[in-house]
Amino acid sequence: MKRIAVLGAGNMGAALIGGILKVGVADREHIVATVRTAERAEELAAKFGIRVTAGGNPEAAADAEIIVLAVKPGTLPKVLEEIRETLRPSQILLSLAAAVPIALIEKLTGRSMPVFRAMPNIPVVVEEGATAVSANAHCTAEQRAAIESIFRAVGVVVFVEEELMHAVTALSGSGPAYVYMVIEALIAGGLKMGLSREVSTRLAEQTVLGAAKLVRETMLHPAILRDQVITPGGVTISAIHELEKHGLRSMLISAIETATHHSESRTRALLAKFGDS
Numbered sequence: 001m002k003r004i005a006v007l008g009a010g011n012m013g014a015a016l017i018g019g020i021l022k023v024g025v026a027d028r029e030h031i032v033a034t035v036r037t038a039e040r041a042e043e044l045a046a047k048f049g050i051r052v053t054a055g056g057n058p059e060a061a062a063d064a065e066i067i068v069l070a071v072k073p074g075t076l077p078k079v080l081e082e083i084r085e086t087l088r089p090s091q092i093l094l095s096l097a098a099a100v101p102i103a104l105i106e107k108l109t110g111r112s113m114p115v116f117r118a119m120p121n122i123p124v125v126v127e128e129g130a131t132a133v134s135a136n137a138h139c140t141a142e143q144r145a146a147i148e149s150i151f152r153a154v155g156v157v158v159f160v161e162e163e164l165m166h167a168v169t170a171l172s173g174s175g176p177a178y179v180y181m182v183i184e185a186l187i188a189g190g191l192k193m194g195l196s197r198e199v200s201t202r203l204a205e206q207t208v209l210g211a212a213k214l215v216r217e218t219m220l221h222p223a224i225l226r227d228q229v230i231t232p233g234g235v236t237i238s239a240i241h242e243l244e245k246h247g248l249r250s251m252l253i254s255a256i257e258t259a260t261h262h263s264e265s266r267t268r269a270l271l272a273k274f275g276d277s
């Protein structure tokens with residue numbers, strides 16, 4: 001069981017802590033967290049029964065084997081500056097900060113040590129997250145297993161080359177927002193056709209959940225599953241014709257392409273701001 005410090009336990013950091021405690025990756029005595037404000041520190045300490053401080057990043061990091069960097073990307077350089085003197089090569093840095101490359105973290109810490117970069121998504125809050133992880137050359141197989149177990153506590157985890165993190169951000173990092181739009185639109189369609197708000201919502205959310213589960217459990221391509229719902233001359237094909245006319249698939253592909261490029265430009269901006277300091 002590793003000692004874990006979560007620096008910046010906001011939405012994402014707190015969700016990770018919840019998952020870690022629930023699955024037993026670490027127990028309460030092995031986790032500490034930091035936030036910015038005393039109110040949030042009190043709230044989290046009461047919720048999880050762990051030590052949470054407002055500030056105090058160096059103290060929290062000093063004792064930990066895994067240091068989770070869960071602050072916003074713009075705050076990360078400041079936090080790394082605070083903890084850099086306490087860092088040891090035996091520790092692991094795990095950054096959740098979107099668009100911040102491992103090379104920038106290495107530069108700002110000035111240390112040769114294991115660094116993981118992860119892109120989780122918000123369903124980690126309900127232990128159904130999708131997380132992609134990249135690692136630098138100092139990370140061992142055992143350390144990868146430790147990081148994997150943290151994210152497995154809150155969903156599914158895959159390892160990717162770091163250059164693919166922009167695409168991951170665009171697909172699964174931002175993806176819940178696209179799916180919420182789909183659910184919202186399905187609900188609106190049901191409302192338009194006379195279903196109650198409650199019935200429409202229940203049916204829409206379960207349809208998305210069930211369809212995703214079927215993709216996972218059958219491991220069939222979605223096109224095959226879609227074809228199984230279609231009967232010749234039936235209702236489904238008439239709706240699919242509408243979706244094709246409006247370019248649903250093309251729209252989503254373009255959205256992911258655009259978001260990937262936007263993520264790349266955020267990294268360039270962060271490097272321009274902090275990379276030369």
Ligand SMILES: NC(=O)c1ccc[n+]([C@@H]2O[C@H](COP(=O)([O-])OP(=O)(O)OC[C@H]3O[C@@H](n4cnc5c(N)ncnc54)[C@H](OP(=O)(O)O)[C@@H]3O)[C@@H](O)[C@H]2O)c1
Pocket residue numbers: 007008009010011012013034035036037038040041055057070071072073075079096097098119120121122173
């Ligand atoms: N949310 C997502 O869907 C998502 C997805 C993938 C990756 N991420 C990444 O996860 C990270 C956190 O995102 P989030 O949505 O969880 O943000 P968030 O809810 O705003 O959490 C940030 C936390 O950092 C704390 N903080 C600010 N300055 C600090 C400091 N100097 N020392 C210690 N703690 C400090 C804040 O404390 P207070 O609460 O007291 O202000 C807050 O709790 C970001 O880097 C983001 O890119 C998020």
